Structure formats: structure tokens, C-alpha cells
Amino acid sequence: MLTHFQFKPLFENKNIPGWNFSFYYKKQRYSGIYHQTGKIEWTVNTPEQDDIETLTSQIHELMLYHVYE
Template sequence: MISHFNYKEIKNNLINQEWSFSFFYQQKRYTGKYYKDGSIKWTSPEDINEEDRKFLETAIHDLMLYHVYEDH
């Protein structure tokens, strides 16, 4: 389970939008950048196994859609 999810807008213009994010998963801190097209660039840790990476990218995508794009 992901805990302490945080995000911050880095860039917001007509061409690019990007956010930085961080969270904890299995007692490790993860950070990265999320881009408008849904792509993710991981900044740490660098050694994410494939199964965890797929799960985390789906979870981050869902969280960003909820927090950024949906009206609350």
C-alpha cells in the first residue's frame, strides 16, 4: 500500500505540464516526475523490480487523475 503520497506542480504551460511526487511503499521512499501524457520518470530508487514498477505506475496514474484532473 502506498502511504504519504505528495505531489507538487513543477511546470504548467500550454505545451508541458509536469509534477513531482513522492510516497512510501514497503518502507522505502519513492520519488519521480509525472508528465501530462501519463508517463513517469522515476528519480529514486533506481532498482524498482518490474512487478512493483507496474503496480506503482498504475497507482500513481490513478492518484494523479483523481487529484489533478477531477473536480472536487
């Protein structure tokens, strides 16, 4: 389970989609960019291949809840 999830707009104009996000998973900090298309671009510490699918799913759910609701 990821913890301490945070996000902020990528651009000053908040109408332009794109967000920076960060979180902790297995005592490791990860961060990336969440694009409007749902694509995730990892910027700090790419997760292990086995964890990417699970983390991607959780990030999508969190972004849908916080940004699009």
C-alpha cells in the same frame, strides 16, 4: 500499498503540465516526475520490476483524482 503520496507542480507556471511526486512503498521512499502524457520518470529509487506495473497504476489513479478532477 503506497503511503504518504505527495505531488507538486513541476513548474512555477501551474498551467504547464508536469508534477514531482513522492511516496513510500515497502518502507522505501520513491520519487519521480509525472509527465502530461502519463509517463513516469523515476528520480529516486526505481522500484523493482515486479512492482513497477502496480505502482504505475496506483500513481495514475491518484494523479487523475487529485489533478484532473
